[in-house]
Amino acid sequence: MFLVTNRKRWVTPSFDSFVNDDLPPAKKTTGKKVSLHTAQSAAPGISVRENSSSTWLDKYQPKTIDELVIHPKKVKEIEDWFCKHQTNQRKKYLILVGPCGCGKTVSLRAVARKFDLDVTEWVTPLDRDFNADLHGDEQTYQSAAEVFEQFLTRASRYPSLLSVQKSKIILVKDFPNIFLQKPEILHGILRKYSSMNTYPVAFVCNDDNLVRSLLPDHVRNECNMHTIKFNPVHCQAVLKALERVLNLEQKSNPNANIPENIDLEAVYQSSAGDLRSAILKLYFNVRAVDGVVGVESKVSQGRTVRTKQKGKRGAKSKNGDTKEATDKDSNIDLFHLLGRVLYSNRQCTKDSGQEYRFVHNPNELVDTCSCQPSSFISFLQENYASRFSCIKSISKAAEKLSFADVLLSNINKETDTTALSVAIRGLMVANDKPVKSFKPFVKAPSSEDVLKTSFADEIRVAFPNFLHSPRDIVLYTLPLLKNSSFQFNDSQTEIVNKLSRSFWK
Amino acid sequence: MSLWVDKYRPNSFSKIDYHKEQGQRLKNLVQHGDFPHLLFYGPSGAGKKTRIMILLRELYGSGVEKLRMEHMNFQTPSNKKIEIMTVASNYHIEINASDAGIYDRIVVMELIKNAAQTHQLDANEQREFKVILLTEVDKLTKDAQQALRRTMEKYIATCRLILCANSISQVIPAIRSRCLSIRVPSPSNVEIVSVLLNICKKEGLTIPMELATRIAEKSEGNLRRAILTCEACKVNQYPFDKNQKIVEPDWQNYICETANVILKEQTPQNLLNVRSRLYELLCHGIPTELIFKYLLKQLLTKCDMAVKREVIQVASDFEHSLHRGSKVIFHLEAFVAKFMAIYLQYMEDTVRAV
Numbered sequence: 001m002f003l004v005t006n007r008k009r010w011v012t013p014s015f016d017s018f019v020n021d022d023l024p025p026a027k028k029t030t031g032k033k034v035s036l037h038t039a040q041s042a043a044p045g046i047s048v049r050e051n052s053s054s055t056w057l058d059k060y061q062p063k064t065i066d067e068l069v070i071h072p073k074k075v076k077e078i079e080d081w082f083c084k085h086q087t088n089q090r091k092k093y094l095i096l097v098g099p100c101g102c103g104k105t106v107s108l109r110a111v112a113r114k115f116d117l118d119v120t121e122w123v124t125p126l127d128r129d130f131n132a133d134l135h136g137d138e139q140t141y142q143s144a145a146e147v148f149e150q151f152l153t154r155a156s157r158y159p160s161l162l163s164v165q166k167s168k169i170i171l172v173k174d175f176p177n178i179f180l181q182k183p184e185i186l187h188g189i190l191r192k193y194s195s196m197n198t199y200p201v202a203f204v205c206n207d208d209n210l211v212r213s214l215l216p217d218h219v220r221n222e223c224n225m226h227t228i229k230f231n232p233v234h235c236q237a238v239l240k241a242l243e244r245v246l247n248l249e250q251k252s253n254p255n256a257n258i259p260e261n262i263d264l265e266a267v268y269q270s271s272a273g274d275l276r277s278a279i280l281k282l283y284f285n286v287r288a289v290d291g292v293v294g295v296e297s298k299v300s301q302g303r304t305v306r307t308k309q310k311g312k313r314g315a316k317s318k319n320g321d322t323k324e325a326t327d328k329d330s331n332i333d334l335f336h337l338l339g340r341v342l343y344s345n346r347q348c349t350k351d352s353g354q355e356y357r358f359v360h361n362p363n364e365l366v367d368t369c370s371c372q373p374s375s376f377i378s379f380l381q382e383n384y385a386s387r388f389s390c391i392k393s394i395s396k397a398a399e400k401l402s403f404a405d406v407l408l409s410n411i412n413k414e415t416d417t418t419a420l421s422v423a424i425r426g427l428m429v430a431n432d433k434p435v436k437s438f439k440p441f442v443k444a445p446s447s448e449d450v451l452k453t454s455f456a457d458e459i460r461v462a463f464p465n466f467l468h469s470p471r472d473i474v475l476y477t478l479p480l481l482k483n484s485s486f487q488f489n490d491s492q493t494e495i496v497n498k499l500s501r502s503f504w505k
Numbered sequence: 506m507s508l509w510v511d512k513y514r515p516n517s518f519s520k521i522d523y524h525k526e527q528g529q530r531l532k533n534l535v536q537h538g539d540f541p542h543l544l545f546y547g548p549s550g551a552g553k554k555t556r557i558m559i560l561l562r563e564l565y566g567s568g569v570e571k572l573r574m575e576h577m578n579f580q581t582p583s584n585k586k587i588e589i590m591t592v593a594s595n596y597h598i599e600i601n602a603s604d605a606g607i608y609d610r611i612v613v614m615e616l617i618k619n620a621a622q623t624h625q626l627d628a629n630e631q632r633e634f635k636v637i638l639l640t641e642v643d644k645l646t647k648d649a650q651q652a653l654r655r656t657m658e659k660y661i662a663t664c665r666l667i668l669c670a671n672s673i674s675q676v677i678p679a680i681r682s683r684c685l686s687i688r689v690p691s692p693s694n695v696e697i698v699s700v701l702l703n704i705c706k707k708e709g710l711t712i713p714m715e716l717a718t719r720i721a722e723k724s725e726g727n728l729r730r731a732i733l734t735c736e737a738c739k740v741n742q743y744p745f746d747k748n749q750k751i752v753e754p755d756w757q758n759y760i761c762e763t764a765n766v767i768l769k770e771q772t773p774q775n776l777l778n779v780r781s782r783l784y785e786l787l788c789h790g791i792p793t794e795l796i797f798k799y800l801l802k803q804l805l806t807k808c809d810m811a812v813k814r815e816v817i818q819v820a821s822d823f824e825h826s827l828h829r830g831s832k833v834i835f836h837l838e839a840f841v842a843k844f845m846a847i848y849l850q851y852m853e854d855t856v857r858a859v
Contacts, residue, residue, distance in 0.1 A: 391772060394846070398839035402823060402836045405826070406826050411647065411648075449787065469640060471641075475756070475790075477510075
């Protein structure tokens with residue numbers, strides 16, 4: 001909901017929150033975005049929320065701080081920042097980082113509402129009409145960075161016509177691609193903007209690395225940015241939120257068939273701390289069961305008691321069908337996966353102990369591996385040796401790893417998964433007596449050949465006889481001559497020192 | 506001051522010390538002023554580069570010896586900038602494309618395109634082609650070699666390629682068949698000894714025959730190494746003594762020590778120890794084939810006849826897979842682990858038999 005530009009006018013109007021559907025279609029925002037935004041941050045007058053077609057996410061989004069299920073300390077942290085901002089105008093950047101669906105934006109909006117601030121969100125224009133941009137008489141092409149800069153200044157200069165609030169906060173969730181390639185541009189804009197007397201800006205992002213590359217530490221210090229980190233929402237909070245949604249749904253729509261037997265615990269399990277996905281799953285479950293099972297309307301208190309009991313029983317309780325249907329691809333992180341491969345558990349299927357099966361099916365491990373096969377195999381290679389108790393099993397495993405590497409190097413990448421499978425199975429089968437004690441996993445050191453770096457050029461410069469390649473010099477010339485009283489010049493001595501540092505003890 | 510290796514490098518085909526017949530043929534080849542693409546191959550220190558330089562000198566005169574270093578910049582499709590150092594004279598350009606790692610394909614293509622698109626300024630006086638000298642062709646990725654085969658056909662009118670490699674087995678057949686392959690075998694010990702005696706005579710030194718023979722044996726057919734060793738011996742102690750200590754490169758000792766570490770104990774913990782030593786070797790630019798060679802050599806000295814065959818087979822298997830694969834440490838370590846297992850099994854069997 002940003003910059004609705006009509007090309008025929010010579011002034012570009014920038015009335016935020018003033019997006020109506022009757023404007024011509026050549027918008028800088030997609031239609032979908034527009035409706036989403038009106039739903040989320042619309043001024044009080046527009047009531048899209050009561051529309052029954054909108055999802056539960058919009059319908060039951062917490063409006064006040066009390067409704068939030070985020071940890072109170074986090075909310076307090078955001079509030080503190082707002083207080084500080086009001087006293088000290090220099091502090092105008094806030095960064096919220098955390099995994100998807102942990103309530104970053106929702107808490108920000110709720111706090112903003114408490115402080116009586118309007119929230120204006122930047123949306124990177126997607127459907128720009130490039131032909132019009134190029135051939136239009138009155139308007140020339142603007143880079144995404146310029147548009148962003150204009151947005152910042154305009155949004156802060158002119159308050160929305162529709163809103164009653166005096167002040168506002170600018171929300172940036174969506175970074176134009178240009179900033180990913182050249183973060184310096186963003187830094188420049190932010191520096192300029194931070195010196196102006198304007199509204200605060202909050203960056204919301206779910207990728208820690210992205211934030212680190214976009215806004216490195218020195219920029220954060222320079223511009224007085226405050227970072228708040230969010231964790232995945234914990235179990236009780238998710239359950240509380242789901243309860244709340246169900247209760248509200250019951251109230252708002254007493255005729256709805258809300259089934260009794262939804263296992264909130266299972267919903268939580270399958271969403272892994274992602275509140276958004278949990279609510280969507282709940283919705284799906286309610287709709288899926290709706291009509292299939294004849295359900296009698298329930299009083300809300302009854303439900304609360306029931307789930308509490310379930311909570312006590314623990315995650316073991318499963319509601320077969322719903323769980324199957326809603327199970328998110330459970331995302332095991334790298335270290336769990338490494339652990340499952342390197343400390344493989346076996347179950348004997350027969351009393352003799354000869355036949356066994358793995359607790360974690362190698363097939364599933366291959367499927368759930370979310371990182372590049374080559375990097376995962378490197379991790380395995382670096383860590384496998386210390387988890388074996390016997391050198392003979394290691395040799396079997398090492399052979400498989402070697403074969404996996406051959407498969408990885410195949411020019412068409414189709415064999416990558418095969419390589420992963422070979423490595424995982426090879427290690428799991430070979431490791432018949434895993435070491436029990438736990439050791440931390442380490443990353444493979446970079447064993448980059450010095451001659452593949454700029455060091456090779458240094459050697460070329462120091463030994464200006466071109467008939468020797470740097471490798472020859474490293475292999476023969478230096479080792480043979482350095483212990484003798486041979487006269488090297490300064491740059492050559494430096495090379496010798498560099499080469500023998502921490503080496504050949 | 507220049508090293509003996511450089512000082513006494515022959516600069517014409519009449520002065521080379523060995524493979525004289527081959528030298529004469531090369532001379533005849535370039536006398537007609539034109540030649541096909543050439544692929545020189547042979548072990549290191551055999552004199553490939555020396556012959557190439559003599560060849561260029563025959564072609565262009567002493568101007569090829571005025572060399573300068575240049576940085577060339579290339580840009581990958583993903584906008585990554587690569588800088589490669591080249592060595593060039595007015596007539597030829599030398600590059601080690603494998604410096605560019607996985608981007609060597611771009612380097613090879615761009616370089617040849619650039620060089621080939623400009624003609625020689627004065628074609629009457631000079632040859633109408635330039636020479637591009639690519640070293641370590643066997644280290645190029647298969648991608649780059651495929652690219653090379655196409656480019657070398659396309660630009661044959663304006664440039665000739667001289668490729669230089671240690672082993673031809675890593676060069677794809679398509680390139681081998683497009684080039685005249687010239688094998689430069691390493692000199693025999695007798696030839697090395699005579700070269701050493703010659704050099705010492707020119708330096709005004711007397712070297713005992715025994716010492717020269719020992720140096721020749723130690724240097725394993727690598728003439729560069731032999732001459733350097735001889736010079737190191739001279740700096741260390743002169744007049745020469747026939748039982749004088751001969752310096753060995755420290756990495757070679759390090760590999761031998763590593764082999765002893767392997768033999769001492771066959772446990773997972775020790776394997777990790779060996780791995781860190783292997784990493785050390787690799788990041789100091791020691792080629793894997795040398796690591797394999799010396800490791801195996803040292804391990805075999807302590808092995809019983811019964812397991813030797815198996816060990817050698819395992820070593821060759823893993824070296825083969827190393828060339829097919831990409832991460833060398835996997836294969837080196839697999840070999841070490843396999844050796845440890847074989848060795849341990851053998852030791853247990855002998856103990857049980859006793």
